[in-house]
Amino acid sequence: MSENNNTNENKNAMADALNSVHDVKIGDIVKGEVLAIDDDKQLIVGIQGTGVEGVVPLKELASQPVDDIKDIAKVGDVLDLVVISTIGKDKENGSYLLSKRRLEARKVWADIQKEFEAGNTLTATVTEVVKGGLVVDAGVRGFIPASMISDHFVDDLSQYKGQELELKIIEIEPSENRLILSHRAIVEAQKAEQREKILATIKAGDTVEGTVARLTNFGAFVDLGGIDGLVHVSEISYERVAKPSDVLKVGQQLKVKVLAVDPEKNRISLSLKALLPEPWDGIEDKAPAGTVLEGTVKRLTTFGAFVEVFPGVEGLVHISQISHEHIATPNEVLSEGETIKVKVLEVKPEAHRLALSIKALTPKPNTDDKTNTASPAETSNYQSNDDEGGFTLGDLIGNELKKSTSNNDDDKN
Structure with a gap:
């Protein structure tokens, strides 16, 4: 009887063991006990509750490269794994390929x-x-x-x-x-948030700091920390700037003055030159009437030449003050970019005007006597109004008219 009881117990134990073994399917999440480490390249694990083994290659242990497999697992560890595929039954070390990384x-x-x-x-x-x-x-x-x-x-x-x-x-x-x-x-979201904050606080007249973000032919866009403001090319310097890239560079730090803010259009107008010294300040001391200055011809027009005598300060040499000789246009004797000397004739600081002369610095040519058909006696009676204290032809004619009128009155009497 005892032998029969033992036989029955063994059968029941085997049945319980078989019942506890589950089929392993691809995609299953299982627990695997590390049984051995094979050449530091893979783990041999026993899949709990199945009675079968599987392998976990080194590349399937972690998402990042691993130098030493023992840093990830050691014999006796129980790992959560996912079944990737089956491998041939004749393959050494198990019949399932497992992954910790993919789980x-x-x-x-x-x-x-x-x-x-x-x-x-x-x-x-x-x-x-x-x-x-x-x-x-x-x-x-x-x-x-x-x-x-x-x-x-x-x-x-x-x-x-x-x-x-x-x-x-x-x-x-x-x-x-x-x-x-x-x-x-x-x-973009961060800039939008900062843009709203800046537009709510910045106002015309403020002085702010920024970084040159972009350069175009018409100006420089300055990043104010979330929104770009524009420094128009005319607001970069008091001197004429042909291209913003001639004086500014991307990444350059600047202090600028706010000229205008338009929250609806997200526009901010800035000025660099507004923070620079006004070039006309003290001009009456730097260039009083009679001063001789050196300047550069900036522009030629039909009526004269504009000459820059200080950075940002231009004066006009009227066409009548270019030469003692008659000229039809200024470009007959001058060219843009030319360096010349001029004499200050008049200063109007409030109007930002300087009247200049070139011919005042050159000798007046001698008059050719042979071309004068008037007799010496006649020429001694009048002079050109260019000479100080002289009489004009109109003055002489007026005097003769007065004499004629006086004689007529005497005859009547």
Whole structure:
């Protein structure tokens, strides 16, 4: 009887053991006890509750490269694993291929999906610069297309490698391991917030600091910390500026004065020259009448030449003050960019006007006596009104008329 009882007990134990063994299917999440470490390249694990073994290759242990497999697991550890595939029964060390990395990735995908549905952002580190964008480690592989990196074109993407970026989730598809992210959306949102703050506080007359963000032919856009203001080319300097790039460069720090703010159009007009000394200040001391100055011909017109005698200070040499000889146009004797000497004839500081002369610094040519048909006696009776104290022809005619009228009155009497 005792033998029969023992036999029955053994049968029951075997039945219980068989009943406790579960089939292993691809995609199952199982627990595996580390039985051995094979050549530091893979783990041999016993799949609990199945009675079979599996292998976990080193690359399936972690998402990041691992130098020493023992840093991840040791004999006796129990790991949560996912069944990837089966391997031949004749293969050594087990019949199932398992992964710890992919199971962790499943959890990461689930967490990212929740963040996406909630409209939240995530942070990730840039691991690679590839053609067309950046690869990031968000627990799983994520991709930032080049057009979604910043709010402006970035020529060198290598500067982002190793940086941790805040990112908006644009597209997520775990089944295809596709995660598309955007840093540009974060930059734009931050700038929009700062833009509103700046527009609410800045006002005309303020002096602010900024960085030259872009240069165009018509001016410089200065980043004020979330919004760009424009320094028109005419507001860069009191001196004439042909191109903003001649005097400014991208990245340069500037102090500028706010000229106008338009919150509705998100526009801020700025001036650089408004913070510079006014060039006409003290001009009556620097250039009183009679002073001889050196200047540069800036512009030629039909009526004269504008000459810059100090930075930002131009005076007019009227066409009548260019030469003692008659000229039809100033460009007969002058050219733009030419350096000349001029004499100050008149100063009007309030009107920002200087009357200048070139001919006042040159000798007056001698009069050719042979061309004068009048007799010496006649020429002694009048002089050109260019000479001080002389009489004009009108004065002489007026005197003769007075004499004629007087004689007529005497005859009547």
